[in-house]
Amino acid sequence: MLPRIRARRPLSGGRTLIGWAVCRALLLFFLTAPLPTYAQQMNSSSLQTIPPDGVQQSSVPPANPPTDTAESGEINHPVAVGPSWVITHDSDGNVGQQIKVGSDFAIGERARLGVIFGQAFVYKTTNSNLGTQSMRDLGLTGQWHPNDVLKVEGMVGASQLGSAVTAGEQPVSPTVIPIANLQFHITPPGDVIKLDVGFKRFIFDLSPELIANRAVRNDFIVHPQISLPSGWRLRELAEIGPVTSTGQSNNRFNSESTLGHKLGKSSELYSTYTTLHFAQPSAAGYFSPDLVQNVEGGWSTDFDRKSLSLSLDCGAGAGRAKTHGESFGPLGLSMHAASFLTWTSNSGQELSASYEFYYDQSNPGVAQSSPGAWHMSVVTFSYRWSRQ
Secondary structure (H helix, E strand, O other), X not given: OOOOOOOOOOOOHHHHHHHHHHHHHHHHHHHHOOOOHHHHHOOOOOXXXXXOOOOOOOOOOOOOOOOXXXXXXXXXXXXXXXXXXXXXXXOOOEEEEEEEEEEEEEOOOOEEEEEEEEEEEEEEOOOOOOOOXXXXXEEEXXXXXXXXXXXXXXXXXXXXXXXXXXXXXXXXXXXXXXXXEEEEEXXXXXXXEEEEEEEEEEEOOOOHHHHHOOOEEEEEEEEEEEEOHHHEEEEEEEEEEEEEEOOEEEEEEEEEEEEEEEEOOOEEEEEEEEEEEEOXXXXXXXXXXXXXXXXXXXXXXXXXXXXXEEEEEEEEEEEEEEOOOOOXXXXXXXXXXXXXXXXXXXXXXXXXXXXXXXEEOOOOOOOOOOOOOEEEEEEEEEEEEEEO
16 A cells, blocks of 8 residues: 545435446546546556655555544644654565654644654565665655645655665665655535645665665655545545656556445445556566556444544455566456554553555565565554643
8 A cells, every 4th residue: 555424315226326427437537637648558556645754654545534633623732752663574575664753843723843854774584685775864844734625744855875786786876865745635615525636755665676776756646535425435546757766767657446335434345446557667676567457345444432543444356467568467366454553642642553464466566586476564653742
């Protein structure tokens, strides 16, 4: 595997539908017009935002997202430190465990600087000659929030990969690969339009085969969000960039369109259409279709009770995939469910836990070794301590 709505006087009947259609058409035009021609024929699954520490997060769109630090009046604590632990397991037998420890400190009232270290192990429970692949990350993190309109987050670092033997019995030497994540969050006054623009470069680490083949994703991201009349919200996403691996460079394009409607103060019903495209097939270990199309409907909600907050999200739909040189296959079921629980103390401590589940019959996250539906579970624990 996103914003608060400002109520306006509702339009009526056909004028409302025409207004939405015009807004959507204009937004898609400005998103796709600057992209290369081949990018307009590509597509992808769901948005995965990677914060400055490099840990992938879910694309669950909160119905009532948290306000930024400067807007909510929170204190920019002098020093903060915290570990995180992420466990992934999919139906193809791929298991990943990642532990990260980070620390950052305040620079003035609106900036932070920090460092993060991580260790990951990825292996396969089924028969595999790849063994356990290890990966170490080291990076510098930063955050700058000069005003209520702009917030900048970033991470630059490197991943150290151990030696490996590929599926073709070719030895691979240890290597160091640069990684990065830069995000600009722009929120003009009025809270009607929000825009996220960024770039992220990270190791494609869903399986030991991907790590052994040195698969690296590079994503340029444009993610606008617009509040529409009568409690409606429109979110668009475009991701484009090369996917490199040993002996190959591919190109990936992902687009996602979501229309949601608020239910009360903290819930939302939404519908999402996504597409995924790779320029060519790949043997590096990731699923590289010519085109995937998927439509899902979902519901998300937030509960806040003093120091506890809980976010829930679930959705289901159908999709179809077309491999290179072939026609579309049959429609397949897709669904997801996620829950996020956070406890925050008055002394600046924060404890979080989450569980995510993804199921897809036509768009697996990796190139599967056996036919059938693909599913994956993600469990995350994190703790953050801040000095007052």
